Amino acid sequence: MSTQSTFHKALQNAKKYINDEFYTSLENIQAELEKYKDVFKDKIIYCNCDDAYKSxxxxxxxxxxxxxxxxxxxxTSLSNNALYGLFESYSFKIEIVKVKSDIDCDNKALMIESLLKCKENTKEIIKSDYDYRAGDFRSKECVQLLKQSDIIISNPPFSLFKEYFDLLINFKKDFLIIGNMNAFCYKNIIPHFIKNEVFISFLKNGKFLQPNGKEVSLNFCAWYCNIKINRVFKDLKTTALYYKNPSFYPFYNNFKDCININSVNNIPLDYEGxxxxxxxxxxxxNPSQFEILGIINESFSKDFNIKKNNKNNKNPVILLNGEEKLLYKRIIIKNKRPLKCDNMIINKKNI
Structure with a gap:
């Protein structure tokens, strides 16, 4: 690969990070990581999208x-100067193995200075490679660090979440990471939810800081985690019942075995299909109450014999009552233990 094409690729990768850097609040981190406090003993923790001076x-x-x-x-953190030349960019990795009990954490710069006074702790330059700038989680040096680590915990760039997730899965790493809630619909991610290998929990609040110090609210964010702990799930409770109002739940004309539901509050707890x-x-x-089978999109259309629509859309248009209607994506689920109601009537006509 030529130097010119290599640099062009680096620039293209760099563009994906624009307006994609958000710092997670300590409040959110404390609230979530408290659930996992028993899993960190004797583990190597790698925050591979985190500037130690800001994170x-x-x-x-x-x-x-x-x-x-x-x-x-x-x-490790991403270099800021990739635009000035691929081979001039560099970043730092900081490795900590010893922390004195009296360390002051209020000022991050002074905290790191104090940590580095201990000879066991190190700060070293990491450089860019032919494909990625210094500190990019996909770069060779960062991947080597990932390989030697036990648990990956970070807030990766949302625009690169698919690649980031695949990297962790490919190297069989335990992780706790922040991403867009809708990312679980990606075809490389949802199979892990179907198998109950990955779970989502939601941030206490969606407030993040940008590099310029501005606070922004991103209420569509969630924690993605595959760390094995004793999770507590609550049953979904609604008052909706299919047998009382079957006409409220039309079947999809191009997916006749599935009823459409527009609100979680309207999920009928007596429906078996x-x-x-x-x-x-x-x-x-709640994986003990429901089973996730897939998503109504092109990835699962063949599996469920969903017919194609007449419109040229990226995702299939759902046909309701004979009319094409563009809906938001739908998760296909089935109730594992539906309620048994007296005099229940299940009407499977295509309404």
């Missing part, structure tokens, strides 16, 4: 390093 993930683990009995903490429910159902998903 609250790094601060949290330094504050709790000894309490959690962490073996090592690693942080397939249901197409809104994406935000994932907030209430």
């Amino acid at each position: 609250n993930f790094f601060s949290y683990f330094i504050q709790n390093f000894n309490k959690l009995k962490i073996k090592k903490l690693i942080a 397939l249901m197409g429910v809104p994406i935000n159902f994932i907030k209430d998903y």
Whole structure:
């Protein structure tokens, strides 16, 4: 590959990061990581999208390093100067294996200065390679660090979430990461939800800081996690019943075995068949109550014998009552333990 084409590729990759850098609040990190406090003992934690001088993930683990009995903490961040020349860009990796009990975490720069006074802790330059700029989670050096780590915890760029997720899965890493709630619909991600290998939980609040110090609200964000813990799930409770009002739940004309539901509150707990429910159902998903079978989109159309529509849309248009209607994506679910209602009438006509 020529230097010119290599640099062009680096620039294209760099563009994906524009307006894609958000710093997670310490409040959100503390609230979520408290659930996993028993899994960090003797583990190497890698925050591979985190500038130690800015990251609250790094601060949290330094504050709790000894309490959690962490073996090592690693942080790497993306270089800021990729636009000035591929081979001139560099970033830092910081590896921490020892934290004194009296360290001051209020000022991140002073905290790191104090950490580096301990000879066991190191700060080293990492450089760009022929494909990615320094500190990019896909770069050779960062992938090598990932390989030696046990748990990956970070807030990766939303625009690269598919690639980031695949990287963690390919190397069989435990992870706790932040992403767009809708990302679980991606064809490379939803199979892991169907198998109950990955779970979602929602941030306490959706407030993030941008590099310029401006606070923004991103209420569509969620934690994605495959770390095995004893999770507590609550049953979804609604008052909706199919047998009382079957006409309220039309079947899709191009997917006749599935009824359409426009609101989680309208999920009928007595229905035994397939249901197409809104994406935000994932907030209430209890794997002991429901089974996720797929998404109504092109990825699963063949599996469920969903007929194609007449419109040229990226995702299939759903046919309701003989008319084409563009809906938001629907998760296909089935109730594992539907209610048994007296005098229940199941009407499977195509309404």
